[in-house]
Every structure is written in C-alpha cells, then in structure tokens.
Amino acid sequence: MSSYLSIRGLEKSFAARTVLQHLDLDIAKGEFVCLLGPSGCGKTTLLRQIAGLDLTDAGSITMQGRDITRLPPAQRDYGIVFQSYALFPNLSAADNIAYGLRGPRKQRQARVAELLALVGLEHLQGHYPAQLSGGQQQRVALARALATAPGLLLLDEPLSALDARVREHLRLEIKSLQQKLHVTTIMVTHDQEEALLMADRVVVMNGGRIEQIGAPLEVYRDPASRFVAGFVGQGNWLDATADGKGGLRIGMQEMAMPVWPGHAEQPQLQDGQPLKLFLRPEEVSLHGGDAALPGQVMASVDKLELLGPIYRIGLTVAAWNHQQLRADVTHEQLAALGLPGRASLPLSLTAARLKAYPASAAKQAEHSAAGAQA
Numbered sequence: 001m002s003s004y005l006s007i008r009g010l011e012k013s014f015a016a017r018t019v020l021q022h023l024d025l026d027i028a029k030g031e032f033v034c035l036l037g038p039s040g041c042g043k044t045t046l047l048r049q050i051a052g053l054d055l056t057d058a059g060s061i062t063m064q065g066r067d068i069t070r071l072p073p074a075q076r077d078y079g080i081v082f083q084s085y086a087l088f089p090n091l092s093a094a095d096n097i098a099y100g101l102r103g104p105r106k107q108r109q110a111r112v113a114e115l116l117a118l119v120g121l122e123h124l125q126g127h128y129p130a131q132l133s134g135g136q137q138q139r140v141a142l143a144r145a146l147a148t149a150p151g152l153l154l155l156d157e158p159l160s161a162l163d164a165r166v167r168e169h170l171r172l173e174i175k176s177l178q179q180k181l182h183v184t185t186i187m188v189t190h191d192q193e194e195a196l197l198m199a200d201r202v203v204v205m206n207g208g209r210i211e212q213i214g215a216p217l218e219v220y221r222d223p224a225s226r227f228v229a230g231f232v233g234q235g236n237w238l239d240a241t242a243d244g245k246g247g248l249r250i251g252m253q254e255m256a257m258p259v260w261p262g263h264a265e266q267p268q269l270q271d272g273q274p275l276k277l278f279l280r281p282e283e284v285s286l287h288g289g290d291a292a293l294p295g296q297v298m299a300s301v302d303k304l305e306l307l308g309p310i311y312r313i314g315l316t317v318a319a320w321n322h323q324q325l326r327a328d329v330t331h332e333q334l335a336a337l338g339l340p341g342r343a344s345l346p347l348s349l350t351a352a353r354l355k356a357y358p359a360s361a362a363k364q365a366e367h368s369a370a371g372a373q374a
C-alpha cells in the first residue's frame with residue numbers, strides 16, 4: 001500500500017503518563033479510517049498529533065512524502081471537525097464556511113454556495129449557529145473543514161453530541177460525502193457500530209497501542225486479541241481447558257482446538273491449562289431435534305429477547321459446568337426450532353468459528369516469563 005499518511009514510532013506522554021506508545025500507522029489516499037477504542041486509550045491524542053495541535057515526543061508523521069512532524073497546524077493540509085460544533089456564534093452559516101477562504105469575493109461566494117449545496121443547507125445560509133439544530137451545525141462545521149479542499153479530513157467524535165436519529169442519518173451522509181470527494185479521512189470514535197459502518201479500515205486502540213488494524217469485517221470476524229473481541233460487537237466467552245493433546249474440553253465435552261488469533265501456530269498447551277473461548281451470538285448453532293446427536297450438547301432455554309430483526313436466546317449448558325451463552329437467530333429460524341414452546345434444544349459449536357485466548361493475559365505473561373527463565 002502506498003501511504004498518503006505515514007506514522008512511525010509515534011510517542012506522546014503527558015507528565016509521567018505515556019499516552020501513545022511507539023505507534024505505527026499507514027493510511028492510503030482516499031481511505032476512511034476510524035480510530036476506535038475506549039475512553040482514554042489515546043485516540044484524540046493521536047488525532048491531535050496528526051493535526052499538530054500538540055508537540056510530538058518522538059517518531060515521525062509524513063504526509064505525501066513530506067515530513068510534517070514539526071510543522072505548525074497551518075502548514076499541514078487538513079480540515080478538522082470537533083465534537084462540540086465550534087462555530088463562530090456571531091457569523092452566519094455561510095460566513096462560518098467562508099472563514100478560512102482566501103481570494104476574490106466572487107470566487108469565495110461560489111465556493112460557499114457549492115459547499116452549502118454539498119451539505120444540503122442552501123436554505124439556511126443566513127442562519128446563525130444558535131438558530132441551527134445540532135445536526136445542522138455539524139454540517140456547517142463539516143463544510144467549513146472541507147472549504148479549502150484539504151488533503152486530509154480529521155473528525156474528532158463529530159457525531160457523539162447528537163441524538164440517535166440525527167447521528168444515524170449523518171453517519172451515512174458523511175460516508176457518502178467522503179466517498180464522493182475521495183478525501184482521506186481519519187475519524188475518532190468510541191462507538192464500535194459507527195466505526196464498523198463508516199470505516200474502510202478500523203484501527204482498534206487500547207492503552208496507547210494499536211491492538212488491530214483491519215477492514216470492519218476482519219476486525220469483527222477475526223479479532224486479533226481478547227481485547228478486540230470484547231470491545232467490538234457482542235460475544236460469548238466460555239471457559240475451557242486444553243487437553244494436552246491438541247484439543248480442548250468444555251465441561252465434559254471434548255473438541256478440536258479452534259483458531260488462536262495472533263498466533264501463527266497453536267501454542268504448546270499443557271493438560272488442564274485454562275482457556276477462554278470466544279464466539280459471536282450468531283455463530284452458535286442450534287438444532288431442532290429432541291436429543292443431542294454426536295458433537296451436540298443439550299442447552300436449556302432461559303429467555304428469548306426480541307431485538308427487532310433478530311431474537312437473542314439466553315441458554316445454559318449443564319454439561320459445560322452450567323455455562324451460559326447467547327445465540328442470535330432470525331424470526332424464521334426461531335420458528336423452525338419450535339420456539340417459543342420448548343425448554344431445551346441441541347446446540348453445537350464449529351471449531352473453525354471459535355477463537356481461543358489464554359485464560360488471562362497476566363497468566364500468559366507469567367507463563368512466558370517462567371519459560372524465559374527456564
């Protein structure tokens with residue numbers, strides 16, 4: 001991939017606190033990248049580094065081959081939108097958009113008209129921010145950020161102050177605008193649904209590090225770490241143990257060993273070593289029969305929840321030490337299973353869709369340390 005923006009070994013601390021830990025990231029021209037992670041993981045700090053709003057401690061940022069690491073914000077080529085609309089209250093929508101434009105008046109007016117049309121606000125050009133809704137203000141902020149046709153669009157949680165309906169609508173609008181303009185875009189969000197929906201690639205951050213970079217489907221289906229699995233989307237966690245012969249046990253049931261994300265090959269596991277298994281609710285296979293066939297196990301049905309287009313079924317598996325899990329099915333699948341109306345049904349797991357992780361990262365670290373000493 002030829003990079004439009006290239007970040008190498010970026011580090012940032014505030015006082016004694018390290019916020020970005022030697023970060024590498026490459027972004028291609030025209031890409032829409034979302035920085036996703038929990039509060040405090042360093043997303044905004046990374047965006048501010050790219051914008052030149054904070055000094056960089058170490059590492060480099062290159063844009064189109066130009067080292068911009070030490071350049072002031074005005075000499076970098078980007079437009080930015082913040083969570084708080086940050087419009088000038090005493091300027092109309094049109095004048096807010098025109099603010100950064102230079103050149104002859106007629107040319108500026110034409111550009112403002114073009115931008116107002118782009119964000120669908122031609123009819124509100126004379127309105128002041130206080131006369132605009134949150135969604136409209138954010139459209140003005142977006143038009144202002146795009147006014148000078150920057151090479152990079154930076155969005156810092158631009159939708160999080162808006163109510164759910166407006167947010168859903170604007171997500172799609174921003175995405176289609178970005179595709180139309182083909183402007184390289186980096187958006188900070190803590191909302192995994194938003195990131196999966198809008199991004200070409202999602203950068204999942206945790207504690208100042210990048211845990212995974214991948215297309216939305218990749219991050220969702222093949223989470224590289226236990227953190228990513230837990231943070232992105234819904235999932236089931238099951239306790240299991242290795243059998244020391246390349247397989248595993250859940251309760252009394254034996255299974256082939258599933259995939260180990262982030263491991264080229266399955267690690268050497270001792271008999272009885274605890275594991276965590278992960279699978280999505282839609283990856284639990286339920287069957288209509290009355291008894292468990294080989295490879296299946298009986299699960300009791302604890303509850304049914306309607307989530308609009310799907311049902312979420314709460315299940316307990318007695319043979320797995322009474323572990324609980326959730327399965328998502330369509331309305332048709334639910335009816336085919338004879339639900340509601342039965343107390344238990346056979347369940348099976350597909351090893352290829354299961355992910356195995358060490359039972360605890362701390363234990364894993366202890367294990368490696370013991371291995372290193374040995």
Ligand SMILES: Nc1ncnc2c1ncn2[C@@H]1O[C@H](COP(=O)(O)OP(=O)(O)OP(=O)(O)O)[C@@H](O)[C@H]1O
Pocket residue numbers: 014015019037038039040041042043044045046190
């Ligand atoms: N100017 C600053 N001075 C001191 N500490 C800061 C500063 N800016 C950020 N931090 C700290 O750095 C850490 C990361 O902050 P950052 O804003 O990048 O997180 P974030 O992932 O964007 O989270 P949020 O979604 O809550 O904004 C936090 O612990 C924050 O308190």
